[in-house]
Amino acid sequence: MTEIANAGPMDSSKTAPDFSNWSCPLPLVGYPSIVMGHGGGGKLGNELVEHLFLPAFRNAALENLGDAAVLELASGRLAMSTDSFVVQPLFFPGGSIGELAVNGTVNDLAVSGAEPKYLSASFILEEGFPLVQLAAIVASMAAAAATAGVQIVTGDTKVVERGHGDGCYINTAGIGVLRAGVHVGPHRAKAGDAILVSGTIGDHGMAIMSVREGLEFESQIRSDCAALNGLIAEVLESAGLAVHAMRDPTRGGLASTLNEIANSSGVGIEIDEASLPVRTEVQSACDLLGLDPVYVANEGKVVFFVAPEAAPQVLSVLRAHPLGRDAARIGHVTTQHPRMLVARTGLGANRVIPTQIGEQLPRIC
Numbered sequence: 001m002t003e004i005a006n007a008g009p010m011d012s013s014k015t016a017p018d019f020s021n022w023s024c025p026l027p028l029v030g031y032p033s034i035v036m037g038h039g040g041g042g043k044l045g046n047e048l049v050e051h052l053f054l055p056a057f058r059n060a061a062l063e064n065l066g067d068a069a070v071l072e073l074a075s076g077r078l079a080m081s082t083d084s085f086v087v088q089p090l091f092f093p094g095g096s097i098g099e100l101a102v103n104g105t106v107n108d109l110a111v112s113g114a115e116p117k118y119l120s121a122s123f124i125l126e127e128g129f130p131l132v133q134l135a136a137i138v139a140s141m142a143a144a145a146a147t148a149g150v151q152i153v154t155g156d157t158k159v160v161e162r163g164h165g166d167g168c169y170i171n172t173a174g175i176g177v178l179r180a181g182v183h184v185g186p187h188r189a190k191a192g193d194a195i196l197v198s199g200t201i202g203d204h205g206m207a208i209m210s211v212r213e214g215l216e217f218e219s220q221i222r223s224d225c226a227a228l229n230g231l232i233a234e235v236l237e238s239a240g241l242a243v244h245a246m247r248d249p250t251r252g253g254l255a256s257t258l259n260e261i262a263n264s265s266g267v268g269i270e271i272d273e274a275s276l277p278v279r280t281e282v283q284s285a286c287d288l289l290g291l292d293p294v295y296v297a298n299e300g301k302v303v304f305f306v307a308p309e310a311a312p313q314v315l316s317v318l319r320a321h322p323l324g325r326d327a328a329r330i331g332h333v334t335t336q337h338p339r340m341l342v343a344r345t346g347l348g349a350n351r352v353i354p355t356q357i358g359e360q361l362p363r364i365c
Helices: 043-057 097-110 131-148 203-213 229-242 253-265 280-289 308-319
Strands: 069-073 076-085 114-126 151-160 168-178 194-197 243-247 268-272 303-306 328-334 341-344 350-352
Touching: 076 097, 097 114, 097 131, 097 168, 097 229, 114 131, 114 229, 131 151, 131 168, 194 308, 203 280, 229 243, 229 303, 229 308, 243 253, 253 268, 253 303, 253 341, 303 308, 308 328
Parallel strands: 114 151, 268 341
Antiparallel strands: 069 076, 076 168, 114 168, 194 303, 194 328, 243 303, 268 328, 341 350
């Protein structure tokens, strides 16, 4: 996320926000209406946060811009997160919108250093949506919550007219308890940190696209949708304060996540393309569709920024866990080229990997 010092104020005398003082370069501010790219985890979405939501809702907990807000209470620290899920199709290889809704919020809490405890679940249903499909979604949510060790304790249901809801949308919010002594966040990456990823990238986004496009490969591409709190707990127990930052690279993929951390921490990030773990079938699907796997969404992976001396130990812990068998060390943090992500290519050259304006794949979460 970018700095907010020049964010334009809200004009309370108008029915719409005053965009005249936006500091971002044109044409990014030239959108009078919401476009799909505003939901893609790229520059357009970042602009909404920086220039609209932050000025309106500004507070210390929100300004951290982590995956969950850390709340300081007299009795301790809590983390709270919320997310909405609009994926199409609702059922896909490796999961469904129900599992996605639970695991996505659990993971946002976990990468903030919290132990997830409670979730809410709100459904927006379209008139005519088959009850048998809703029952399957609810059952998958219950199973995912049990696996993650969380409880769904409150919720809501709304129904919209036929043709106005695309079947089923789900919003979840979650609360977790921050572990004592754990302080991680996108602003805590340090020069010299090793960057680790817990497994292969691009699996979820390409599982969705393979269904949409009718692609067939020797091995079916399956979503990596999973709750990561158990894996993260083992890493924190093993490495503790050596873990400086964690993120789950969902919308916008690995590239967007690394760019956000580089910007938040004011550091440069260098990765080695040859070290990126990508399944053969995922790479083939990306090549076929003209996509770059570093921008493709994941729903069961986590990126760790750890002190270099702790990297071998953390990598060993990851590879011993069922969800981390394909973990890899992919790069490091540097003082050079601050706020930029640079990749070393197979030809020995360097290329800058920017944050995309919108997203390659809409409606993947």
